[in-house]
Amino acid sequence: MAQLRFHNTKTGQKEEFEPIEPGRVRMYACGPTVYDRAHIGNARQAVVFDVLFRLLRNLYGEGVLYVRNITDVDDKINARALELWNSDGAQSLADVVRVITNETIEWYREDMGALSVLTPDLEPRATEFIPEMIELILRLLEGGFAYVAEGHVLFSVDAYSAYGDFSRRSPEDMEAGARVEIAPYKRNPVDFVLWKPSDSNEPGWDSPWGRGRPGWHIECSAMSLKLLGNNFDIHAGGADLIFPHHENEIAQSICANPGSEFARYWMHNGLLTVNGRKMSKSLGNVITIKDLTNKGISGGAIRLTLLSTHYRQSLDWTETKLEENTRAMERWAGMMEDAPNCTGAVSPEIVAALSDDLNTPKAIAELHRLAKEGDFGSLKASVELLGLLTGESGTGRVQVEDGMQNLIERLLQERAGARGRRHFDEADRIRDLLLSAGVEIKDGPQGTEWSATSRFNPDRLEQGNPGDSAIVGGFADDG
RNA sequence: GGCGAGUUGGCGGAGUGGCUACGCAGCGGAUUGCAAAUCCGUGUACACCGGUUCGAAUCCGGUACUCGCCUCCA
Numbered sequence: 001m002a003q004l005r006f007h008n009t010k011t012g013q014k015e016e017f018e019p020i021e022p023g024r025v026r027m028y029a030c031g032p033t034v035y036d037r038a039h040i041g042n043a044r045q046a047v048v049f050d051v052l053f054r055l056l057r058n059l060y061g062e063g064v065l066y067v068r069n070i071t072d073v074d075d076k077i078n079a080r081a082l083e084l085w086n087s088d089g090a091q092s093l094a095d096v097v098r099v100i101t102n103e104t105i106e107w108y109r110e111d112m113g114a115l116s117v118l119t120p121d122l123e124p125r126a127t128e129f130i131p132e133m134i135e136l137i138l139r140l141l142e143g144g145f146a147y148v149a150e151g152h153v154l155f156s157v158d159a160y161s162a163y164g165d166f167s168r169r170s171p172e173d174m175e176a177g178a179r180v181e182i183a184p185y186k187r188n189p190v191d192f193v194l195w196k197p198s199d200s201n202e203p204g205w206d207s208p209w210g211r212g213r214p215g216w217h218i219e220c221s222a223m224s225l226k227l228l229g230n231n232f233d234i235h236a237g238g239a240d241l242i243f244p245h246h247e248n249e250i251a252q253s254i255c256a257n258p259g260s261e262f263a264r265y266w267m268h269n270g271l272l273t274v275n276g277r278k279m280s281k282s283l284g285n286v287i288t289i290k291d292l293t294n295k296g297i298s299g300g301a302i303r304l305t306l307l308s309t310h311y312r313q314s315l316d317w318t319e320t321k322l323e324e325n326t327r328a329m330e331r332w333a334g335m336m337e338d339a340p341n342c343t344g345a346v347s348p349e350i351v352a353a354l355s356d357d358l359n360t361p362k363a364i365a366e367l368h369r370l371a372k373e374g375d376f377g378s379l380k381a382s383v384e385l386l387g388l389l390t391g392e393s394g395t396g397r398v399q400v401e402d403g404m405q406n407l408i409e410r411l412l413q414e415r416a417g418a419r420g421r422r423h424f425d426e427a428d429r430i431r432d433l434l435l436s437a438g439v440e441i442k443d444g445p446q447g448t449e450w451s452a453t454s455r456f457n458p459d460r461l462e463q464g465n466p467g468d469s470a471i472v473g474g475f476a477d478d479g
Numbered sequence: 480g481g482c483g484a485g486u487u488g489g490c491g492g493a494g495u496g497g498c499u500a501c502g503c504a505g506c507g508g509a510u511u512g513c514a515a516a517u518c519c520g521u522g523u524a525c526a527c528c529g530g531u532u533c534g535a536a537u538c539c540g541g542u543a544c545u546c547g548c549c550u551c552c553a
Contacts, residue, residue: 030553038553045553076551169482169549216551238553243482270484271547280552308502309492314484314547321491324503334516353493361493365501424512431514442516449516 002348002355004059006234007312009242009266010166014357017265019233024063025056027234028224028263030241031123033071034104035080037288038111040306040317041238041272041279047303048269048311048358049236050117050387055354058346058385067227068120069220070108072101072127073213078202093201111289114299116387122227126219130205133214133222136256137194145255149185151197153209157190160251166266167243192248194218217248224263225253235263239270239312270314279317287317296456300333300388301326307360307386330453332367333389335376344377346385360386400452407461408439412448437461 004017019025029049032042049068056064081096091099109119137153140146145159157163157171164170171190193215198204204211224232230253237246246266253262271278274285292302304325309315347370353362363386370379383389400408411430418426434441434450437460441450 032553033551041553043553074551079551167482167549172481239484240548240552243549269553271553273546276546278547312484313492316491318491320503324491328502331516359493361491361502362500365493368501419512422512428513435515440515443511443514444516 002059002351004055004355005357006265006267007357008264009246009268010264012168015265017233019060019063020231020264023060024065025060025234026065026228026232027053027056027067027236028220028228028232029066029068029120029235030220030237030245031068031070032104032108033074033076034101034108035074035077036104037290038108039279039286039288040292040302043111043115043117043289043302044272044306044311044315045236045238045269046112046117047115047306047387048360049267051307051354051360052234052236052267052358053118053120054385054387055351055358058351059355065122065228066120067122067124067224069223070101070105070123070125071219072105072125073203073219074216077101094203097203107290111293114289114293115303116299116390118387124223124227126214126223127203129219129222129226130214132226133218134195134205134207136218136222136225136252138208139256140194140252143255143258145252146194147187148209149187151210151212152183152185152193153195154186154191155194155248155252155255157188157192157251160255162254163190163251164247166250167247169243192217192244194252217245218252220245221249221253221256225257230257230260230262232263234265234267236267236269239268242268269311270309272315272317274317276316292322297322297326298329300329304329304364304388308364310361311358328368329388332371332379332383334451335371336380336383336389339376339380342376342380344375344379344381346381347378350382350385354385400456400458404458404461408434408450411461412441412450416448433461 005014006017007014027049029045032038038046046068053064053066056066077097077100078093081093081100084100085091085093085096112119137146140155141148141153144156146153146155148154171188195207195209195212195214195218197210197212202213204213224235235246235249250262254260273279274287277283277285279285279287289299289302293299301322305317305322306315308321308325347366349366350363353359353366356362363382367379367382367386370376370382380389411434415427415430418424418430431441437458438453438456439450439461440453441448
């Protein structure tokens with residue numbers, strides 16, 4: 001078996017990976033907060049750790065247990081619900097919250113399916129683990145690691161001397177640089193909320209401290225400890241979660257279980273920029289998976305783009321990159337279609353590349369090599385290990401309805417006739433028309449073959465505007 | 480202000496001491512009515528300044544610039 005090596009955020013170094021229990025790997029990834037469509041940043045995390053999951057399954061088989069939570073209690077969700085809530089109506093705010101979270105979970109499943117992200121073994125919802133969270137908080141209170149103040153329960157950072165070690169920052173620095181308003185009831189400004197009171201409208205649960213809801217970090221501790229144990233192998237998430245989320249999770253979990261180490265290996269994916277700028281709602285440059293699939297871009301192309309940069313680097317999302325990867329997916333898809341019966345084993349070089357801290361760019365380079373050498377069997381198996389060209393992520397080829405097929409066939413016949421008469425201007429005009437609509441044609445010895453690309457746009461064919469070639473090969477939808 | 484990451488050929492992107500990936504684009508050729516697709520060939524780049532070494536993109540020190548986190552964020 002290839003020796004696995006991962007960069008561990010906890011130590012800041014690349015380390016050999018050995019499971020705590022031989023043959024068994026337990027991993028936890030921070031999943032979505034369900035109040036909005038998944039964007040390409042959410043997708044990057046899901047795809048990267050899906051590759052890790054696939055690699056681990058390839059090496060450890062059924063010994064892998066992968067948990068990815070769903071955060072369905074959160075003030076962002078409450079804020080969204082408040083926007084939609086009609087206070088005169090029959091629904092309570094909590095009902096609206098439930099509608100939003102359920103709908104968003106469906107969207108998330110749909111979007112992840114489009115990207116061929118495998119469903120984790122367990123997808124616990126935070127609201128199903130409220131008793132576990134309360135129990136955990138009680139234990140922290142008993143141990144003197146937390147205190148109650150004005151209906152809140154707060155974690156006392158001063159009670160945990162290692163606080164800040166994980167994210168390599170000192171509480172003093174955090175305090176000095178804090179931009180947050182400091183709640184007066186905190187003993188230390190850096191103390192964070194374990195439980196907070198809910199007003200009568202907000203979702204809330206009865207607790208020893210009154211009706212309230214959990215703070216942001218406690219859910220992940222409660223769920224991972226319950227489902228994976230006090231010591232497990234891998235905890236994954238986006239780099240922006242290192243502080244405060246993961247720092248706080250570690251503090252809570254270890255203090256609640258003295259002597260435990262919580263997660264042994266911590267892996268964080270780099271964040272994503274769009275055209276060189278941070279992707280954020282305030283900048284209005286958030287790209288959702290739905291935005292892309294609505295434009296006819298295949299899940300496979302999105303997935304390949306997300307994997308084309310090493311997971312720890314920041315990734316700049318550009319149209320050029322997406323187009324390049326769309327072309328690559330279409331090319332490989334074409335090879336697979338032309339060689340449906342080829343079988344083979346996953347290339348050992350690809351397993352080796354992935355085993356070395358998930359070096360997906362190197363693995364992709366190997367895919368190119370297999371394609372070039374015509375080793376379609378290995379290509380197919382390797383591509384599947386990366387989750388490309390499987391399931392819904394699709395081939396990049398687009399199915400065309402019958403009526404449109406007939407129109408294309410008729411245009412091709414016209415073109416063939418024109419070519420026969422050596423009227424090449426006419427033939428080329430038809431070819432340009434088809435190209436502008438996203439239909440590629442190939443003249444071969446056996447005649448002309450055609451295929452619709454992901455850019456297929458039937459309106460172009462019907463409008464018939466061969467002079468407008470500016471959009472050929474582009475993603476523009478407005479010409 | 481604190482912490483961290485990055486700077487590789489036209490673009491993207493691997494690579495932790497010698498063999499200098501890979502993709503896209505470009506260029507030349509084959510093929511083609513012309514194309515597309517395909518195939519063949521073609522690319523000595525590592526921000527800057529010092530240092531270590533027989534030898535550095537790769538190690539060490541410094542400088543510059545870019546970006547991110549520290550606030551909800553994946």
